[in-house]
Amino acid sequence: MFEQGTKILMADGQARPIQHITPNSMVLCADGTADRVTSISKDEQMTYQILQKTKHRANEGEAGRTDPLRKQIYHRLGFKCTVAHMLPLRTSAKPTLENSFKRNNYKVKWKTMEEQVTPDGRIINLPKTHHKDFPMTPEGEMLARAFMAQKEGQHGLYLEFSIQVRDLDLLEAHIRVNSFLRFGPILTGRGVLSEFLTGQKHLITPYVLDMAWLLGLWLGDGTTKEPEISVDSFDTELMKGLTERCRAWGLYPTYKDEQVPLRAKHTRLYFGEKADGNRRNRNLRKENPFWNVVLNLKFKRDLDGEKQVPSFMWSEDIQIREAFLAGLIDSDGYVVKRNEGPDAYKVSIQTIYPSIMNGIVHVSRSLGIATTVTTRSARTETIEGRKVNCHFTYDCHIAGRSPLQNVLSYCRSGHKRRPAPDKVKRDPIYFGFSEEKCGQQVVYGITTESGKNIVLENKLTVHACGEHCIKEQPKFTTTKSLKHCIACPRKGVRYFYKDWSGNHRICGRCYGRYKFSGYRCLNCKYVPEAREIKKAKLRGEELGVSPDGTTVSGLICGRCKGILKYDEIRGPRKGHSIIVS
Ligand SMILES: [Zn+2]
Ligand SMILES: [Zn+2]
Ligand SMILES: [Zn+2]
Secondary structure, eight states: OEETTOEEEBTTSOEEEGGGOOTTOEEEBTTSOEEEEEEEEEEEEEEEEEEEOOSOOTTSHHHHHHOGGGGSOOSOOEEEEETTOEEEEEEEOOOEEEEETTTTEEEEEEEEEEEEEOTTSOEEEEEEEEEEEEESSHHHHHHHHHHHHHHHHHHOSEEEEEEEGGGGGGSOHHHHHTEEEEEOOOOOOOOHHHHHHHSSTTOOOHHHHHHHHHHHHHHHHBOSSSSEEEEETTOHHHHHHHHHHHHTTTEEEEOOOOSSOOSEEEEEEEEESOSSSOGGGEESSTTOHHHHHHHHTTSBOTTTOOBOOOGGGGGSOHHHHHHHHHHHHHHHEEEEEOSSSTTOEEEEEEESOHHHHHHHHHHHHHTTOEEEEEEEOOEEEEETTEEEEEOOEEEEEEEESHHHHHHHTTOOSTTTOOOOOSSOOOOOEEEOEEEEEEEEEEEEEEEESSOOOEEBTTOBEEOOOOGGGTSOOOOOOOOTTOEEOSSSSOEESSOEEEOTTSSEEEEHHHHHHHHHHOEEETTTOOOOOHHHHHHHHHHOOEEEEOTTSOEEEEOBOTTTSOBEEEOTTSSSOTTSOOOOO
16 A cells, blocks of 8 residues: 555546545556556555665765755655555576686576565565586586576576565565666657647647747746747757747747857747748737747746746657657757667756756656756856856756657757667666655555556556555564664665774775775764865864864864874775774
């Protein structure tokens, strides 16, 4: 069962809080079909928070401390459910070959699904690792490789399995960290934009796509009060694209050369016969088809006239979403090719508007593209010799393969456009997650006719409820060996390293910094980053008191003003081995 307030995607593409769903309404299934809700039940139960693991460290470093806006993590995937709710997971089953020099043999490891008895006597199916040894000889290696190929043929590359939250502890530690939840692309759409423009839902003509692209471009670089977009005049391809795509709607992009020549031209989208001809024949806001869409479909917020991505855009027809995202990328995006294959790209889009950030996250995830958000505090920067005040910014990172390349093929900017991929593969995106106890909550269960997996508003694939999770269930195991890093708030079961006291209590990230610099705080145990050490060195050494009461001199910790200790056996000067107690 899910916590009250969990939003479920309905068959019509709209999201609804679970408590407002009624029997016989239709929900969207993960495979794109619709399914009838057979019952909704309510209870009060212990809940667990299932949360995506990301590499972003929102609460670490000085950023989170100095800027309260940066303490929040935006759009981390997750949901809250009860202990007996099933999670659909996948783990890699590719056999591996290890060299065991100590025992002078090759070890092949593979995984299969095996029955296991839980502490309360249920029999469940879980992935289990097996291994077989081969002698460390050329023949042994050949046999080992043949054996691997045979196992791979038998069991495939992945194991799909379902497991209740309370049974996660029964998984082997390395299978637990390599078990992934998924979110999937949404292939259906609501057809709101095409209905507004053509009177017919899902009628996707090139003109409708042009409009979707224009909307994205305006949201990125447009002026709130009129149809005006600032366009980089050096980007001739973009200017050409804008003119072409506007023409279809009788729009004429025009800009005046200002006294101070700036690269960015404020380009107005006039509606009328000729933009530069008779002034009486053109309109800026009146009858302007583009401005009609902006106002009527609420791309401007009623409340304060601010730009926004209306929520219907999250669940528009798939080509509309692509063209719209391409517009946003053409205005504010930065495209990088990744080395992980011919179709791997990374795009970052910066925006100061939370609603646009939300829109980017929802639209790109709905296309099957992984998206995360980082933030930057307000600051002053020098751009081309001028001091510029920058707002608090959301940095949306979009990384994907053919689905993203397909979006880029719709871009018009010279350095952002890419050729269309031969084939667009829309596969689910898998991610690791943690689970954490959350306390007693009002929860709702949802059952459907077919029992197929359903989809949450954040595009996450989840199981509908079954018999097993309607009543509160006991959880006998405690999450095992959850370690806390002594230098940061991170916790986990694996990848802890030897710290300065000789215990394995420091996380991989802090360990890396410590090994590199050798600095650690005597007071708060924080391991400073390189730039923090640089800052501390500028400030110089000072006298302070260590926690055991002795007076020490050293650099100052940027976090707690304690003294930083430098352990010389660590750090870049490892050659000089001076033993420090
Ligand atoms: Zn359930
Ligand atoms: Zn740490
Ligand atoms: Zn400190």
